Amino acid sequence: MNSDGMFHIDDSGRLLAMHVTPYEAEDVLQGLLATHPDLLAGGQMTPGDPRRWLLIRREAGVPDRDGGGGRWSLDxxxxxxxxxxxxxxxKRASDSRIRREVIGQMLDYAANGVLYWPVHNLQALFEQTQHDLGRDPHEMVAQLCGDDTVTVEAFFAKVGDNLRAGKIRMVFVADAVPDDLRRIVEFLNEQMNPAEVLAVEVKQYVAEDHGWRTLAPVVYGRTAAASAKSSVQRPRPSELREKADEDVRELWTLLELWGAQEGRQLTNSTSGVIVSGQNNLRIAQLYPKDRALCFNLDPLRSRGRAELAEACLATLRTLTAKKLTPAYPFFPAHDAVAKWDDIAKLLEQLSTT
Known part of the structure; x- marks a missing residue:
């Protein structure tokens, strides 16, 4: 019985040989990744903290100038x-471009995406993609982060910070990764910082005449030197507070004093401070990294309190020069400290709903 090192045992105990089989077309592998992003093998990339994924967009346009359209299309x-x-x-292994051209192509995408991708556009693409899949974007972000206080806006603020810092990940996916591509990926991944470069081989094994197939991803590029730079640890609330700027620390203290005086619940999380009102409903979050107090106005609207939500938004807009979005406005920490009496009144209104 010949095989490529993969076997399937059926219900009757028969051993069935499975063979490496090329994908019918590149689009098939692309579709599988869009539907099943776990094929990127995030557990192999960072075993101590496996990567989890959400799709922002398939065929994402990459501009080459400020305000430009998509000159290129990223898979x-x-x-x-x-x-x-x-x-x-x-790329499929049968595509000759997998060896060198794809490297230059990816570096073009990365260099221009870091400079010219507006993060609000990426957020809009993500929300549209999730809606098209019948999913709630806020629920998907909360599930991804393991923290249901994280909003889409807060999350994409972090995405924007990573983009501006060049903290991105470039991944080449193929049914077979050639040795020369593997060597290039390993070299780039060791040299580039904070960017990361990896290759993922997703072989397809098929049991002839039975219709069974198995997909087996393997990650290349994680040399010892490259792995050392990719470890990620979530900060403790005390660390967030210590590293925050003066306005954030002062606002944190004001929130604690307000909570103690008003009998309102404050909870520390890995991303900041949660402010809760009656029935433990979350009304706001302080995000130290974003230097902002986020007000949860959209949930008010969904509970039939649209008039209160609009009144709060109108008041917030009079207290800062920053443009505030209507659903989850991020109010700057320095303005919150300066206008604390007004902010405290708003929190009290929201906490009694």
């Missing part, structure tokens, strides 16, 4: 739980 743009944009290009 997939994902994001992981730490807000790290993950650029994915898919």
């Amino acid at each position: 997939h743009l994902f994001v992981d739980q730490d807000g790290i944009p993950t650029l994915v290009e898919v």
Whole structure:
């Protein structure tokens, strides 16, 4: 019985040989990744903290100037739980471009995406993609981060920070990764910082005449030197507070004093401080990294309190020069400290709903 090292045992105990079989077309592998992003093998990339993924857009346009349209089209743009944009290009081993041309192509995408991708556009693409899949974008972000206080806006603020810092991940996916591509990926991954470069081989094994297939991803590029730079640890609330700027620390203290005086619940999380009102409903979150107090106005509208939500938004807009979005406005920490009496009144209104 010949095989490629993969076997299937059926219900009757028969051993069936499975053979490596090329994908019918590149689009088939692309579709599988869009539907099943776990094929990127995030557990192999960072075993201590496996990567999880959400799709921002398949065939994502990449501009080459400020305000420009999509000059290029990236096969997939994902994001992981730490807000790290993950650029994915898919090629079959039979495509001669997999050896060198795809490297230059990916570097073009990365260099221009870091400079010219407006994060609000990426957020809009993500929300549209999730709606098209019948999913709630806020629920998907909360599930990805393992923290149901994280909003889409807060999450994409982090995505924007990572983009501006060049903290991205470039991933080449193929049914077979040639040795020369593997060597290039390993070299780039060791040299580039904070960007990361990896290759994922997703072999397809098929049991002839039975219709069974198995997909087996393997990650290349994680040399010892490259792995040392990719470890990620979530900060403790005390660390967030210590590293925050003066306005954030002062606002944190004001929130604690307000909560103690008003008998309102405050809870520390890995991303900041949660402010809750009656029935433990979350009304706001302080995000130290974003230097902002986020007000949860959209849930008010969904509970039939649209008039209160609009009144709060109108008041907030009079207290800052920053443009505030209507659903989850991010109010700057320095303005919150300066206008604390007004902010405290708003929190009290929201906490009694």
